Amino acid sequence: MMNALERRSTFALSSIFALRMLGLFMIIPVFSVAGQSYQGATPALIGLAVGVYGLTQAILQIPFSLLADRFSRKPLVILGLLLFALGGAVAAMSESIYGVIIGRAIAGGGAVSAVVMALLADVTREEQRSKAMAVMGMSIGVSFMVAFSLGPWLTSLVGISGLFWVTTIMGVAAISMLLLVPKVTRHHRNYQQGYVTQLKQVLKMGDLNRLHVSVFALHLLLTAMFIYMPSQLIEFADIPLSRHGLVYLPLLVISLFFAFPSIILAEKYRKMRGIFLTAIGGIVLGLLVLIFGFESKYILLLGLALFFIAFNVMEALLPSWLSKSAPIQSKATAMGVNASSQFLGAFFGGMIGGQLLILNNTSMGWGILTAIAVVWLLISFGLVQPRYLSSLVIRLPESKQTDEWTSQLLAIRGIEEVVVMPDQQVAYIKVDKQQIDDAARQDLTHLLGKEVAI
Known part of the structure; x- marks a missing residue:
């Protein structure tokens, strides 16, 4: 908890x-x-x-x-x-x-x-x-x-x-x-590098680029859907524009009941890649339902519900996976590239959604969005399971300078980052359990003054 x-x-x-x-x-x-x-x-x-x-x-x-x-x-x-x-x-x-x-x-x-x-x-x-x-x-x-x-x-x-x-x-x-x-x-650990080098390092990482493509595609599809869907809710579901919020809000609530268990499963049992790909598959399935059933009120709502459930799972998993895969010293940079991809996705989604409205072929419109989602799914198969770090919550020592203490911690094999909250006198020590060996455990026990379970 x-x-x-x-x-x-x-x-x-x-x-x-x-x-x-x-x-x-x-x-x-x-x-x-x-x-x-x-x-x-x-x-x-x-x-x-x-x-x-x-x-x-x-x-x-x-x-x-x-x-x-x-x-x-x-x-x-x-x-x-x-x-x-x-x-x-x-x-x-x-x-x-x-x-x-x-x-x-x-x-x-x-x-x-x-x-x-x-x-x-x-x-x-x-x-x-x-x-x-x-x-x-x-x-x-x-x-x-x-x-x-x-x-x-x-x-x-x-x-x-x-x-x-x-x-x-x-x-x-x-x-x-x-x-x-x-x-x-x-x-x-201080990696001295310029801004351009730092950005290039982030842009060369294959899995990060797949996550950037993912957030681009996710928000492209979301924006296009919110431009394309309202007229169909009016025409085929007989729901006036003023009541569309009453459609979206219950679907959002329903999606939470699926999203949170999926997130817990992904994190606790280290199934993030499987849940991630399943969520993209859910988006593809929702769009396929809309291709063939948009003229039916309830099938239209079913397709929208499938999309929402998968969307909210993805919305939660993407930043978490990004924070695990990004280099410690460039975490915000990686998130910045990801956020730019998100806004560009929304921009292009708006353009595509507007074009779909003038197609006069609703099935083809949903088919185009489905094709985008399928390409996204194929690209995402290249993702590998992210690295999982663990966190220790430690009281700050009273007898030592914080900078000296954190330097000693970072010298221990397997200690990746130390985040200090001085007002609360607490530190989060982020540990890679795969790198910790017996010697590192002994060093950590000596430095902290007590044995810790890792």
């Missing part, structure tokens, strides 16, 4: 994610109509105002994450959230569509998704990582559903500029959640 520190940190960092996503998503269902009131608005510029956020996110995730592997992560998160809040304020005060585009671009400049995930990886033990990442993934899904319900209602109350002010308030509120996250100092 997660300890109190992990639960508090997971809640706070998931809330930061959710508040940012809520501010982003609330605009989407209303701006295509409300945006027409701005000076100079055209359909293309309205689309750019919605999409430019994702573009700047994709471009700046990697620079932010490279810095996060060199410097403290919390100040970078604060900077990103301030940019998010500032962008909302610029858009709120704008009377022209160009001002809104600038505001949305500034808001997207706060590209700290990867930094937040890396911070969550720091403050959770390896054995609890998947659970923490699952909670974060679920918070994103819930914020998506809530935003699509809240956006139209809030716009009717405060107008579109008021909605942008709400995003600013959410950015400031997200900063306050960082108070619940402990201060951490990371210690690992």
Whole structure:
């Protein structure tokens, strides 16, 4: 089970994610109509105002994450959230569509998704990582559903500029959640390398690239589905647009009952690769159901449910696997590349979804998305089971300097990283059990002053 520190940190960092996503998503269902009131608005510029956020996110995730592997992560998160809040304020005060585009671009400049995930990886033990990442993934899904319900209602109350002010308030509120996250100092074997070398190292790793392809395909399919599905729910399921949130939310809840046991199975019994490939297979199956049964209300909902269940399993497993496979000293960098892939996937998913709407052949549309999922599955067969580290929770010694103590720990074979939380007087020692031998156990026992079970 997660300890109190992990639960508090997971809640706070998931809330930061959710508040940012809520501010982003609330605009989407209303701006295509409300945006027409701005000076100079055209359909293309309205689309750019919605999409430019994702573009700047994709471009700046990697620079932010490279810095996060060199410097403290919390100040970078604060900077990103301030940019998010500032962008909302610029858009709120704008009377022209160009001002809104600038505001949305500034808001997207706060590209700290990867930094937040890396911070969550720091403050959770390896054995609890998947659970923490699952909670974060679920918070994103819930914020998506809530935003699509809240956006139209809030716009009717405060107008579109008021909605942008709400995003600013959410950015400031997200900063306050960082108070619940402990201060951490990371210690690992120091690999001196430049930023370009560090990025090249990450990009050369085959399994990391397969995970980047996975998050790209996952969010491409999700975005395309949310553009393509609504008209079919109206036409074939006779469900009006205003009630679509009542379809998505129950399916999200149902998917949690499948997602959490899958995550526990993947982590506890080290079945991550099998669960991962099964989840992609679930996405393929859901899309196949939609090819042949979209004209039936209940088969349409069944295909959507299969997709949601598999999506939420993937959303939880991907960051956990990434944190296991990424080099210790480049964890945030790897997550930055992954986050850029995610936003690019959403960008291309939006483009493909729009094209599918003008196909006038629903089966072919679902077939195209199925083909993308099948290619993704074939690429993912090359994945190998990730390395599993274990975590020891140790009280900081009172008689020694922390830097000296961590250096002695990292000199022991099998000790990969030491994350120190000085305010709590606690350290997480991350251990590779496959590397620990009897001599290393004796050294560790001597250094800690007690025998530890590894």
